Every structure is written in structure tokens, then in C-alpha cells.
Amino acid sequence: MTEDVRNSVYEADRLIAEDIDAYLEQHQHKSLLRFITCGSVDDGKSTLIGRLLYDSKLIFEDQLAELEADSKRVGTQGQDSDLALLVDGLVAEREQGITIDVAYRFFATEKRKFIVADTPGHEQYTRNMVTGASTADVAVILVDARKGVLTQTRRHSYLAQLMGVRHIVLAVNKMDLVGYNRAIFDAIVAEYTEFAESIDLTDVTAIPISALAGDNVAARSDNTPWYEGLALIPVLESVQVGDAFDHGAAFRMPVQWVNRPSHDFRGFAGLIASGSVGVGDPVRILPSGRTSTVARIVTFDGDLDRGLAGQSVTITLTEEEDCSRGDVIAAADDSPAVSDGFEVMLVWMAEEPMLPGRPYWLKIGTQTVTATIQSPKYQVDVNTMEQQPAKTLSLNAIGVANLSTDRSIVFEPYRKDPALGGFVLMDKLTNTTVAAGMLHFALRRAENVHWQAIEVSRDAHAQQKNQRPKVVWFTGLSGSGKSTIANLVEKRLHALGKHCFLLDGDNIRHGLNKDLGFTDADRVENIRRVGEVAKLLTDAGLIAIAAFISPFEAERIMLRDMMEPGEFVEIHVDTTLAEAERRDVKGLYAKARAGKLPNFTGVDSPYEPPANPDLRIDTIATTPEDAAATIVDLILQDR
Amino acid sequence: MGEDGTIEHPSSTLTHLQRLEAESIHIMREVVAECENPVMLYSVGKDSSVLLHLARKAFHPSPPPFPLLHVDTTWKFQDMYELRDRAAAQAGMELLVHHNPEAKARGINPFDHGSLHTDMWKTEGLKQAMDKYQFDAAFGGARRDEEKSRAKERIFSFRTATHRWDPKNQRPELWNLYNANKAKGESIRVFPISNWTELDLWQYIQLEGIDIVPLYFAAPRPTVERDGQLLMVDDERFRFLPEEEPVTRSIRFRTLGCYPLTGAIESEAATLSEVIQEMLLTTTSERQGRVIDHDAGAGSMEKKKQEGYF
Numbered sequence: 001m002t003e004d005v006r007n008s009v010y011e012a013d014r015l016i017a018e019d020i021d022a023y024l025e026q027h028q029h030k031s032l033l034r035f036i037t038c039g040s041v042d043d044g045k046s047t048l049i050g051r052l053l054y055d056s057k058l059i060f061e062d063q064l065a066e067l068e069a070d071s072k073r074v075g076t077q078g079q080d081s082d083l084a085l086l087v088d089g090l091v092a093e094r095e096q097g098i099t100i101d102v103a104y105r106f107f108a109t110e111k112r113k114f115i116v117a118d119t120p121g122h123e124q125y126t127r128n129m130v131t132g133a134s135t136a137d138v139a140v141i142l143v144d145a146r147k148g149v150l151t152q153t154r155r156h157s158y159l160a161q162l163m164g165v166r167h168i169v170l171a172v173n174k175m176d177l178v179g180y181n182r183a184i185f186d187a188i189v190a191e192y193t194e195f196a197e198s199i200d201l202t203d204v205t206a207i208p209i210s211a212l213a214g215d216n217v218a219a220r221s222d223n224t225p226w227y228e229g230l231a232l233i234p235v236l237e238s239v240q241v242g243d244a245f246d247h248g249a250a251f252r253m254p255v256q257w258v259n260r261p262s263h264d265f266r267g268f269a270g271l272i273a274s275g276s277v278g279v280g281d282p283v284r285i286l287p288s289g290r291t292s293t294v295a296r297i298v299t300f301d302g303d304l305d306r307g308l309a310g311q312s313v314t315i316t317l318t319e320e321e322d323c324s325r326g327d328v329i330a331a332a333d334d335s336p337a338v339s340d341g342f343e344v345m346l347v348w349m350a351e352e353p354m355l356p357g358r359p360y361w362l363k364i365g366t367q368t369v370t371a372t373i374q375s376p377k378y379q380v381d382v383n384t385m386e387q388q389p390a391k392t393l394s395l396n397a398i399g400v401a402n403l404s405t406d407r408s409i410v411f412e413p414y415r416k417d418p419a420l421g422g423f424v425l426m427d428k429l430t431n432t433t434v435a436a437g438m439l440h441f442a443l444r445r446a447e448n449v450h451w452q453a454i455e456v457s458r459d460a461h462a463q464q465k466n467q468r469p470k471v472v473w474f475t476g477l478s479g480s481g482k483s484t485i486a487n488l489v490e491k492r493l494h495a496l497g498k499h500c501f502l503l504d505g506d507n508i509r510h511g512l513n514k515d516l517g518f519t520d521a522d523r524v525e526n527i528r529r530v531g532e533v534a535k536l537l538t539d540a541g542l543i544a545i546a547a548f549i550s551p552f553e554a555e556r557i558m559l560r561d562m563m564e565p566g567e568f569v570e571i572h573v574d575t576t577l578a579e580a581e582r583r584d585v586k587g588l589y590a591k592a593r594a595g596k597l598p599n600f601t602g603v604d605s606p607y608e609p610p611a612n613p614d615l616r617i618d619t620i621a622t623t624p625e626d627a628a629a630t631i632v633d634l635i636l637q638d639r
Numbered sequence: 640m641g642e643d644g645t646i647e648h649p650s651s652t653l654t655h656l657q658r659l660e661a662e663s664i665h666i667m668r669e670v671v672a673e674c675e676n677p678v679m680l681y682s683v684g685k686d687s688s689v690l691l692h693l694a695r696k697a698f699h700p701s702p703p704p705f706p707l708l709h710v711d712t713t714w715k716f717q718d719m720y721e722l723r724d725r726a727a728a729q730a731g732m733e734l735l736v737h738h739n740p741e742a743k744a745r746g747i748n749p750f751d752h753g754s755l756h757t758d759m760w761k762t763e764g765l766k767q768a769m770d771k772y773q774f775d776a777a778f779g780g781a782r783r784d785e786e787k788s789r790a791k792e793r794i795f796s797f798r799t800a801t802h803r804w805d806p807k808n809q810r811p812e813l814w815n816l817y818n819a820n821k822a823k824g825e826s827i828r829v830f831p832i833s834n835w836t837e838l839d840l841w842q843y844i845q846l847e848g849i850d851i852v853p854l855y856f857a858a859p860r861p862t863v864e865r866d867g868q869l870l871m872v873d874d875e876r877f878r879f880l881p882e883e884e885p886v887t888r889s890i891r892f893r894t895l896g897c898y899p900l901t902g903a904i905e906s907e908a909a910t911l912s913e914v915i916q917e918m919l920l921t922t923t924s925e926r927q928g929r930v931i932d933h934d935a936g937a938g939s940m941e942k943k944k945q946e947g948y949f
Contacts, residue, residue: 020916024842032655101809103790104783106836113655115834127811134813241652256668261701269697271665271815300696310653312664312697325672349811363816366672422814431820433810636823 030108033241036117036132036165038156039142044173048142048211049118052233053107055218102128111237126382126396127349129156130436133163134422138239140169140232145178145208149191155382157192161199162345162398162438164418167239168196168204171232176210180223199385207232249309250334251275251283252412252420254365255327259314267298267314268323270366273419275331277315278306282332285323286410291332292317326367328410328420336412336420339442341404345414346373348393350427350434356392358463360434362405364423370406371425377401393435402443414438428466461541465499469538470635471531471563474547475556475610476573477602478588479580481619481627485573486547488628493543493635500543503530518599520552527555531562538567543635551607571631572613577602579620656843663831664697665815666794667778670829671704673819674776677829678735680765681707681727683719684895685851686780688726689840690832692849694778695730702731708777709736710768712760714749714897716873722852729850737768749899750878756897766802769826776819776827784836794833800824841918845911854892855914857906861885868902893918 015023039045105116117132133139139160143153160168170192178184189206196204207216208224209232215221216231230238252273259267277283281294297304298314307313315329323329330336348354354373362371379390379399393399414421418438425435462469472489474482483504493500508530509516516522527550537544550556560568580602581589592600599605610616615634617627653661670677679694681687694703707727727734739747742759749756769777783790793809795817810818819827832840844851861872863883870877871892872885877899879885890903891914908917 016916016919020912030655031652032658101791106784131811131813257672259701269668300699310658310661312661424816426818426820433818436813
């Protein structure tokens, strides 16, 4: 059966053997279609993809041998080959018998090359399906003929619609298990069609198939004489791939990189997102709004007269315009809008829920800005499509909220142009991608200013500064180099954009602590007060740097206990007394030895070295610059 | 194909190769725009040759603004070293060659040390080089159609400061938006030709006239048959077993690595068309010539990747 289907549909083998150049000529002109397959765990999705790979001769003998061995070990088809195992890649999921992530597969027919995103069906992995759907032209939604339209079917259809997938193929699978019964198929199609129309999915093609047996996959099956439509592959071959410039879309190209090999060449490199552009065309650079004219469209293979959507090119302009990464070059008479407040649809993808008011990185096109989100207006129950009130969005939740950016961005509504309307949000501390979003529309100014009161918490202060608060405490003998290193650390942190403040013996003793002397009791009070100030600075989200002799272990333990866990970093600036005394920058040791400075640490008052400092700096072996670099690494690596 | 060998754009719809090329170029430009110190891993195989060609296209008229890094084992085919040096010079790029000093000192070689050879020279060597030069992004030529665990790997694939890959903790990649943010010490492996298949590569090599190692084409070469594999005697370091003699056979290679670890196939395919024809009609998959996938049973490549093998 498989062999017959393969030969009847694919003449490729013959052509490859007899006239390879003709075959290559044909292959070279194939177009590309991306589609996703969605279905619940048992709908036979992996089997279908295995079938597509198998029928298009992409499974080799050694893979088949491995498949047969695997099928006997963990397969679900008894002694028969389990095609699903061809695509269930990771070890864990092979053993669990489920697919848990997005996998991409490739096959080609005589007419097209296909990229398939295999996306999982169970509820907790909505984010994977959204990821796969973001680049798909078609969604193949699998339904088990024995079970009909399920909650998952509705959910997958809603997500496909949400992500703007225009074409739906409803593959009613496992027809072999219901005796290829037409009435069952018709009932499922009727129920699905009614639902699809209710969510504005109008382009639906329904096909009765058996992925396992191969019915209506590559070619029409004799088992379903009542079905008059095309088999799955011919349907996928004939779907119109909507190239953006076919629909008269206006030219847009987000600038990725400015190419400046020499002072007389300045090119703007990017992928044309929509429309086309020709030499001599007037263009507008956004967000500045200035206009210019295309001078050249440069490629490695020579200049082009026209650049089309989907091509990566480098454009030069006739006037020396200020244009850099993040700007968008667009048709001068039809350019996109610019705004800093939007209503957006969000799909939350992180374990940590959305925090209204928290600043996130937002990447859209080649623009990266800081964005904050208001509390959701509502979230959508993906099973019923009902709107529900929500204060936040948690993993796999979908909701609508207002969002504002710290500077204006160039955008289009997602429905009009996904390239300038789709965005991701990234956490500023963990760097992970936490959400995908689709811009609905820009808010009018008035709507944009009503912010709900948000409690400004300790975390909120730190979040705003994109850092974790710390108390970096330097202890060591007078003259050991504490202040020198602390100063360098402050400079380095500042240069890295961190918010920090240096407390040291001199500036504190002249003000806050000028009532204190150098008795043991006063030394303890001195350190306690500095500790309290440092704690306030961390509450404000700052990195406090403190350089004090702080000779007693007990006080330093007290300090550590005062701070939040993990926020106190103790650095022992370690030098021998002899070396400190030899340096004696301020002449203090000489005075102490002469009896003019009582209670001087190291001379007539003890210094207790820390037993377990977070870092010990040997000031004889290490330069202050190296020490500062090590300390900054230590502070920033602990995120 | 155009008269000058380049891809024409005759109709309003781009072909799949034109789309793949544009996508790869977009990915490379994103990395250069967002990362501080990128590098291109260059293994001298056909995938590397395509990657280098795409890099030249992406940044033209500038040379690609990053160096090439060859993590060498000293056991590659002589033809590979020749192409490596020539290709780097043609592209106007700096070529960095890293040899693991420990492997060198211990005399690790493919005849005596088996998989330890790959582990020390390649896996450890790559980590050493990444640390030494402080690269925060490395382009690689891996493709999703090569192997099951690669089908799920992202285009921007994160490595911890200790170079490990966590397949359970990958960032979602939507549209063509790539998140290149990372903590100090972390790095990204970037796979610009993730979505290409082996046929796409071959066809692109043909259309673009890309220079590849001659070993991909059949020619009479000195060989030894051992454990069902055909090995080529590439230099005087080859160790013959008792009663082994080099036999001249018409062979070619489907993948290239260390010559004592790379199995050849008997073939008469001496042109690109013939190689592609043979590839399409053949019945074993590409990686079978490499010993590495099979040595630990199911999930072997996935395990190696988690440990930092490229």
C-alpha cells in the first residue's frame, strides 16, 4: 500500500535516476509552505508526520531499522512500526509516549517544500502551539474520528485564529477505526464548521484520513469513495501562500544593522517585511519621519532594481540620513504609525506570572524598548473563549491589556502586518522570554495616562533599576586598600549602568556618626548605624558599598543577619600589619605607635579576620584594578 | 539559475532556497547587532562552507565582522586544512585555530583513545576556546533534519557558563524575533541553517558555486576496510593492523571529520549532480558515516549535546 502510494504520487525516484538535472531544476523552483499540526495526545499527530516523511521518502534504511527496534521496545503498535517514534525526539518523551516541545520537520513533494511545526496537544503547553503557529501558513487540526470535536480541538482552532493562521485543514483521523463511515465524518465536519464560523475561521478544508494506514494522505483512498475532495498533500500543495507584496502591501523594512565598510558607504541591512522597493523610490525613515530616496539595493550578487518582501538586502539612500538599528524604512506615502501606548493581546509563557507595572524588555521588529503592562482588562478561557476578569496572567494564560513603552515605536496592527505587530516580552533579570504579544491598536493619549496605583515595593524599586540590591562590605586593617578598591568597584558598577552608592568611614564619621569615638562600644554603634543606612539603600533597590575597618566578627555577623538572605557580600581586604604599617598613607600607624592614637586597630586594639568571607583579596598579590574586577563579577553573577 | 550562477528572482514568489537564504542572513545580522563578541565555528565541512558563504552575503560589502574558529584535532584530512586556509583568506576573515593543549600533551589520538579523542579534542577543545576568547555567540552549521534531538533545538540555543544545554529550558522563538539577552558568562550557539535540509544545501552549493572539500567527490584513493567501514589512508600516521594493506578504491565521503574516524562510501559520483543523485537514491542517512551517534544507543546525541558537544 505504502509503496504503491509512493510511486503513484511521487515520480521523483524515476526522475532522479534518469535525469537528475531535470529533477534539480524542478526542485529549485519549489515554493515553501510552513504548517503546524495540532491535536490532542492520542489523535495520531506524530504518526501523521511520520507518515508524511515516510511517504515522501525522507526515512532512510538505518532510520527504519532504528524505528523497528524502538517500536518493539517502546512502540504502541505491537510488532508493527510505530511511525510516531520517527518524530518524538527527546529521550524522556519517547518513554512517556508524548511530544512535549515544538519540533520542526521537513519534507518535499514535487511542487513544494514543507516545514512542519509539530506542536503538543495538552493544555499546559499552549505556549508551544503559539510558537509553532507564529510562522505557519496553514494549521492541520487533527480530530480522532471516534471522539469527534473535543475541547482541545476548539482550543487549537482558537489559538490558530489568534495567531492569524488563515487556512485550516481539519484532518478527521483514524477513519479506519470507524469503518470509513461517512455519516461520522459528516457529523464531525458539521459541528466543527459551526464552531469555526463563530470564531471567524472561514477557510476550512475537511479531509477523512488514516495516518496509520495512509488513507487520503498522499492520494485519494479507495476506502472513502464518497469523499470527493483532495487528499492532504495535494491540499497542502495548492494552498495559496500569501506573500505580503502580492496583496499590494506597502514597503516596510526594519533596519537590523548599519553596514559601514568605509566612509563612502553607508548601507542599511534588513529583511524586507512587506511590499517591494525600487531604486529611486521615495522612502520615509521612522520614527523620525524624515524622507529620502533609495539610491541602491545592494546584495553580494550585485545590485537589484527591486527588492521584494522576504529578501534580505542592504539599502543605501541618496541623502546622508540618520538611520540606525530599530528604525523602519517604509514607503514615503504609506508609512506605519508611531506610538508609545497600545492595547495588546498577550500569551504568557513563563512560570513566573505577569507583574503589572514591572518593566520588561519588548522586542518588535528590530526595536527593543522597555515596556510596562497594566492589569489585564480580561483573560480568555481558551476552552470556552469566554472573557474572564483577571489581575495578572500566569503560564499559558491569554489576555488583553494596555501596555506602554518608554519611547515611541514603529508599529502596525498585528492583523495587518505580523512583522510590525507581533512582539515578545523578556524579563530584565532572568533574560527569559516571558510572553508573546500582538498589537491591537494604539491608545489615544488620554487613555494612556490613567495608571492604576501600583504599590511601590522593595522589589519594584530593584526591578526598575534592573538589578538585585546588595551590601558589599569591605573589612580590613587601616591602610589595607579598602577605600581604593571600593572606589574602583563603584566606578565599574556605575559604568555598567548599575545604581550604587559608596559609604565609607570618612564621609560617615564627618556627619551621621560625628558623635562617636573609637571605644569598642562606639565602634559597634558606628557599624550598626552604617548597617541601617546600607539596609535602607537596599530597600531603595541600590547596591550599597561600605568600606569600614569593622574589626569584630560579631558585628559583621550582625550585619549579615540584618540584610535579606544573599544580599550581604563580605570582602576581606587582607594585608599583613607590617605591610599596612609600611604603607601608612595617612601617617596613622606612626601616630598610634607614638601613643597619640589610642584604640588603634592592629596596634592596641584587635582585628578579628573573617572566618568565612565571600571573598578574600590578597592586596600584595593582586592589583586594586584586578580586585575590583573580581568583586564586580561576584556581585553581578549572583542574579 | 542566472548566467552568473546566482539565484534569479523571476516571479513574484520567492523559491524555498531564496527564502532559506534570506532567513539565514537575517539571523546572522541579528547576532552581530545584539551580541558583543560573536565567532563562526568552522569545521570545513560542506555545512561550514555554506555558512561562510551566507556570512559573506549577509555583510557584503563588509567582510563578516567576526573571526572563524576551527577547533582542530590535528587528525583532519589534508584537503580540509587546505580549503580552510584558502576560504578564510578569500573571505578576508581572521582564522583562529584551537588545539586542546592537554590532548596534545597526552598524545590523544583516534587510534588509541576512541571516543575520548572526540571528547578531548572537540568537546573540551571547544569549551576551552570559548573561554579563552570570551565569545558570547558562536555560529554553527547544525540542521534540524540531521538528528531527532536537533529537530527541537532553537535557532538561538543557550549554553550555561559551564557550556551545558538544557533541552527542557529553551526559550520560545516566535516569528523571526530572537532573544539574545544573556547573563555574564553565558553564551549562545546560533544555527542559521537550522531549517535547511541536506538536499537544500547541496543544491545551494551547486547554484552558488561554493568551494567544498574535494573529498565529497569520488576519486581513486588509498583505503583500508575495517569493521565494515572504509577508512582512507590520508597520511603516514595511519596505523595498519597486521596483514592490512592500502587498497585503491573509488570513494567519496558524505561527512568529513577526523580521517581515521570517518567512513567513506564506494562511489563513482565525481560531479555535484552525481553526488546529489547518489544522495537522493541512497538508503542510509547522512550521519551514519560517523561513529559518534551509535556508541551509546538511544539518545546518544542528545546526551552529548547536554555535555557541550556542539
